[in-house]
Amino acid sequence: MNLMLFGAPGAGKGTQAKFLIEKYNIPQISTGDILRAAIADKTDMGMEAKKFMDEGKLVPDSTIIGIIKDRLAESDCKEGFILDGFPRTLPQAESLNELMSNMEISLDKVISLNVPDEFIVGRITGRRICSKCGASFHVEFNPSKEENVCDYCSGELITRKDDNAETVKSRLEAYHSQTAPLIDFYTKMNVFTELDGTKDVSEVTKDMINSLS
Numbered sequence: 106m107n108l109m110l111f112g113a114p115g116a117g118k119g120t121q122a123k124f125l126i127e128k129y130n131i132p133q134i135s136t137g138d139i140l141r142a143a144i145a146d147k148t149d150m151g152m153e154a155k156k157f158m159d160e161g162k163l164v165p166d167s168t169i170i171g172i173i174k175d176r177l178a179e180s181d182c183k184e185g186f187i188l189d190g191f192p193r194t195l196p197q198a199e200s201l202n203e204l205m206s207n208m209e210i211s212l213d214k215v216i217s218l219n220v221p222d223e224f225i226v227g228r229i230t231g232r233r234i235c236s237k238c239g240a241s242f243h244v245e246f247n248p249s250k251e252e253n254v255c256d257y258c259s260g261e262l263i264t265r266k267d268d269n270a271e272t273v274k275s276r277l278e279a280y281h282s283q284t285a286p287l288i289d290f291y292t293k294m295n296v297f298t299e300l301d302g303t304k305d306v307s308e309v310t311k312d313m314i315n316s317l318s
């Protein structure tokens with residue numbers, strides 16, 4: 106099953122991806138996580154991407170497309186994958202179509218989590234992510250069982266550098282101007298489904314599983 110989770114920053118893509126990984130036993134491919142790992146490793150690509158990420162801007166398409174090309178070629182993607190946070194621009198979406206067509210695979214479904222902007226700031230400023238596995242929690246809406254400890258791998262929970270009220274503004278601007286046009290792109294491809302992402306985490310999971318069965 107080749108899936109894509111779509112939505113604004115903070116819509117709940119990473120949170121829901123964890124349930125799909127368990128249910129379908131396919132990997133989550135989060136370009137944000139891959140970029141943060143490159144920053145932690147201090148690679149040239151990571152250092153270049155960091156400048157954009159810290160300002161809440163999108164990283165250039167050429168970098169992102171290169172990352173995805175390498176990642177989809179890995180053997181754990183053979184039975185399917187969950188794209189999370191990719192694509193975010195029309196050129197990225199077009200490159201993905203070309204890449205998948207060369208691999209003789211296709212997208213089964215794009216699940217969009219619809220969350221209006223007024224919910225996003227609170228979600229993002231209260232987000233805590235695992236420094237080891239990237240899992241996402243929220244101090245109020247989705248707390249970890251033990252404070253500051255990841256439920257999945259016991260890693261330490263931290264606040265992302267870009268999770269502050271200033272960058273949220275530019276990230277939402279980037280979403281509306283560069284990413285939201287993809288709704289039309291995937292609607293035309295007949296793979297687009299929209300869910301109400303403002304419901305509780307477990308309700309959204311139920312709706313998502315229903316839409317896939």
Ligand code: ADP
Pocket residue numbers: 112113114115116117118119120121228229231232233241242243244246247302303304305306307309
């Ligand atoms: P994304 O991957 O789309 O950027 P996340 O999955 O990291 O978003 O979720 C953003 C924040 O909102 C996290 O702190 C997460 O715990 C919280 N969150 C996710 N889904 C919900 C929900 N349905 N209701 C309330 N908070 C949520």
Ligand code: AMP
Pocket residue numbers: 114115136137138140157158159161162163164165169189190191192193194197276
């Ligand atoms: P995320 O973890 O998905 O919230 O992404 C964090 C940041 O990484 C974004 O604000 C962008 O700067 C960058 N990023 C992640 N994925 C992409 C992408 N597909 N295209 C461009 N930039 C991206």
